[in-house]
Amino acid sequence: MPNAESLSRWANLLADPVLLQHLFDKLPDAVFFVKDQTERYVMVNETLLARCGIAHKSDLIGRTAEEVFPAPLGAGYTAQDRQVLRTGREIQDRLELHMYPNGRQGWCLTFKTPLRERNGDVVGLVGISRDLHRPNEQHPEYGHLAEALDFLQTRFDEAVRLEELARKVGLSMDRFERLVSQVFHLTPRQLLTKIRIEAASRLLREGDEGIAAIAHACGYSDHSAFTRQFRSTVGVTPLAFRRSQP
Template sequence: MVNPQTFRDQFLKRLDNKLHLEELFNYIPDAHFFAKDAQGRFINISQTWMDVRAISKEEDIIGKTDFDIHPKDLAQQYVAEDQRVMQSAKPLPNQVWLVPDRHGNLKWYLCSKIPLFGDGGKVIGVAGVLRDIKVAGSEFQSYQELDKVIAYVLEHYRERIQISDLADLIFLSVSQFDRKFKKLYQITPQKYILRVRINAACQSLTRTEKRISEIALESGFYDQSYFTKQFVNLMGISPSEYRKKFKQSETIS
């Protein structure tokens, strides 16, 4: 197995000297930094990013991919965007993403990425910065307007949530609310609620011994078969398979 330090150093030596990774911080200050090679393997990460994901040392992440540390559906989207940046060879600033924190809770981040060039101008990787939308402050007023909605879903995902009730929170019609949410977050309100519920279920599956039927109910699903179907659609495996696969590597906090 390749030594993580050697693996990273070999990649960094290939970078075009005209491009410095620090350049990315010109987009957004005080952000969480990462860099990957063309195969999606992490080459470099900031300490702040490690803190968000509760990674104790670089050796635990260098050489790994998003599929090693994130749910399948989220990893697929992160990687797809990386490929888009590398294929276009152009920066892609301020994209909105859901990212799990150290406790597995989903938070909204703004992500900016740039391609990394090697000898001869060939794209050999991608680098990015993440910034919590709430920290972005007045720069992103439109996102702040939906804070009430995000907070409500995170607090009430176990209950039945009507889209009309979410729209009422910010005094919009259902159609206006739906358009605004999709424009800002590139996801429908319904799919966001589903993701929050599935994420909550993932935490219970790996951190408790509760029955799957109980977890389904506590996560906002009133039909276990529907829960299982949606879980497979998002995670790629069944709830029981997910528990078996990740139970050993998760620490109950």
């Protein structure tokens, strides 16, 4: 087992920012960034550049998400950064629908954690957003989830009780959660949220129904609860999202 001196040596070697950037540049399905206490980028990887349609890292360093991403989405991302910096609390595996300046959309799981000085002061943050890949339909037990997935995709407008759904398809809740994680890389609650927010986004883009009606159509009996969930997932309110659509 490495001793304290050996661990300290390895920690110093791995703390090299050039090495970190080089490593994260090799991850095409993960966005990596470091921001200072004014929410400005100080380190980014090539994947973030590609998603933003920016050619050089120097064109992104020193800017905030609000300056890079289209309104009103950028303001939402910057507000999230500000919350982490102000509270010092992490964001862990938050399901988010990202919309990039090049028009691409993608589901991600986002992690952000504050960077602290030795005295505990928060001086920045580091974050990773991992692309959510297609479900693993080759998983040997994918068939066990087929009925549950069909239910969620066709009846997401109902008051879904996940424990009852697990029993309905012959699974314990623990096993249901484990299989959903292995196949979809999400929790059952995140999977339901993803299906509902995708439907809500489509209705906001393509229709003219009111927000309350869309909330009800997507399984939210409470208009304000829908708005909070949509904002947490997409970064903006449903109304702001609708107004941002071409």
